[in-house]
Amino acid sequence: MTSIKEQFIQSLQDGRNVWLDGKIVDVSKNQNFTGTLSTISSLFDMFEDPDIRDSIGYISPKTHEYVHTAFLIPHSYEDLMKRRRAFEVWSQATDGVMSRLSDYARSRLTGWYASREEYKRFDQHFPGKIRTYYEEARDRHLFLSVVQRDPQINRSIQPVPEVKNLGLLRITKKTEDGVFVNGAKMVGTAAPYSNDLIIYPLGMLKEEQKPLAHMLIVAANSPGLHLVCRESFASEPSKKADSPLSSQYDEMDALLIFDNVFVPWERVLLHDNPEAIWQIKSDSVSNSLAYHQAIVRLGTKLEFVAALAYEIADAIGANTYLHVQEKIGELIMQVKTINGLLIASEFQGKVDQYGTFTPDFTYIETARNLGAKYYPRALEILQLIGAGGFIQLPSSVHDFQGPLSPLLKEYFKGAAIEAEKRTKLFKLAWDLIGSPLGSRHELYERFYAGDPIRNTANQYNNFDKTRLKQMVEKYIN
């Protein structure tokens, strides 16, 4: 029987147009993708391990086989804990560095499926369409990505359909069988590894923007769809010792260009309806479940930075200084704050009218919005502790096997660590703060959830201010 991993790798050999360095590449074979593919495969492999599969999966009611817990609709606190555990296992496998392992998009889909009856008022076919797709994605272990943003061409112009030169994704033709779409979307993280892409607009659209208001599920191998990758940040597998993160965890980002792409009606979940799209984009169950995964991963990643800072300070004896202790204390506070907000969101979870137990979104969005500030600060702290040590490294850990080895061992050692190990430690941290992959991660944590300024301002806009008013009014009235 074909394993889930093998099925996944085969599914990528489907004629998709993944462009890298001006050429179409086979993601399953090209060396810029093989390191990451091996990481994703090892996650799928967990389903074959009887000791692990219960922590990441549950039995599908349809196939009676294990499927990923991101698809589990939580009906209780215990179900939510099961979801959390699955996210922890996968995020810990990459120390939170890989962020779009599909469990975010799968959680979004699960949320929409759980609330499907809500959207019948916009389209009576919605519940049936999402049920069919949800079951297919769950039972076939489909790797999914969500891509929402219009290409960054001219942000000063309001996106209206008549403006042709902004590359806005729109339906250009409707037939009995489906629709044809043209335009582009960014940033498609992990798009080259995805089976399907869930596409809808990021912002609120007005009535006159109706032709842009669609929610589509697009197969990554659709004819006319071009996945244009950024430069690869993946270092060769042979460089694993020097770039342990870049060699395994470059999830890749792509601009999606839709050149007359056909989408069958069963995968056009909603169309021509700004209000419906805004409602489903803001769906509280989908948001809570997806960002619940995102903050579990964020907590793991911040803990990883704290671990690196601790080890580096220890390695060079900087941990004896008060200000270094204070800085590592700040990293620990970051981890505890995110973890505390995660626990609060779960503890304050509630069952909605459809029986879904969702974590409290206000704590989740607080953690998410803090993350956009915490992560760059965490990297700054790491830089302040390791300082010049990040640059003063031999070109490769393999240099220690060369003729200069005795001298290198003498001059690259640390206070409490031998030279080769110290070099590996600093190279690991450099991969997170100084490599192209590391810089991309800083940008990712700032922007992955949308404009961080708008997100934080929304906390103010959506907050019930009655109590705040009352607290002050007793003094001034």
Ligand SMILES: Cc1cc2nc3c(=O)[nH]c(=O)nc-3n(C[C@H](O)[C@H](O)[C@H](O)COP(=O)(O)OP(=O)(O)OC[C@H]3O[C@@H](n4cnc5c(N)ncnc54)[C@H](O)[C@@H]3O)c2cc1C
């Ligand atoms: C590494 C990475 C991975 C990502 N992965 C995904 C993904 O998988 N799926 C996905 O959907 N998205 C993804 N995103 C995209 C993310 O949704 C956007 O980056 C985010 O919404 C910000 O939009 P933008 O990048 O187009 O910036 P812009 O909106 O172009 O912003 C550029 C600047 O202009 C300002 N600006 C723009 N418009 C306005 C305005 N109306 N008012 C005031 N200021 C304005 C912004 O504040 C900012 O300073 C990813 C982003 C990054 C960096």
